[in-house]
Amino acid sequence: METVHFTIIGKVQGVFYRATAKERADEMGIKGWVKNKDEGNVEAVSSGTKEQIEQFVEWCKKGPKRAIVTEVQVTKLEYRSFPDFKIIK
Numbered sequence: 001m002e003t004v005h006f007t008i009i010g011k012v013q014g015v016f017y018r019a020t021a022k023e024r025a026d027e028m029g030i031k032g033w034v035k036n037k038d039e040g041n042v043e044a045v046s047s048g049t050k051e052q053i054e055q056f057v058e059w060c061k062k063g064p065k066r067a068i069v070t071e072v073q074v075t076k077l078e079y080r081s082f083p084d085f086k087i088i089k
Contacts, residue, residue: 002053003032003077008042008060010070017042018087020064028052031082035089047082 008017013036021034021044030053032046046056060072 001047001079002050003045003047003080004053004057005075005077006042006044006046006057006060007037007073008044008063008069008071009073010063011066011068012042012063013040015066016064017067021060022085022087024059025056025085028055030056031085032080033082033086033088035087045077045080045082046085047080 018034030046030048032044034044037043057074061069063069
């Protein structure tokens with residue numbers, strides 16, 4: 001199991017990025033959280049198998065239909081267990 005921190009950069013607020021990320025994470029069995037950052041990016045911490053995380057990274061690079069992702073920064077963290085995947089306001 002792995003845990004990673006994401007910073008998603010681009011036009012990622014106001015395009016349902018967080019809600020769609022939660023739907024995708026729930027479908028994939030990923031646990032963690034996602035939130036908007038003040039500077040206009042989206043931040044997430046996610047835990048899952050290596051395969052789940054790799055698939056989620058690929059999704060994050062595209063995001064929902066209206067998003068324009070210019071960069072996804074991924075940092076591996078020490079494994080953390082989460083009960084579910086939440087949107088943090």
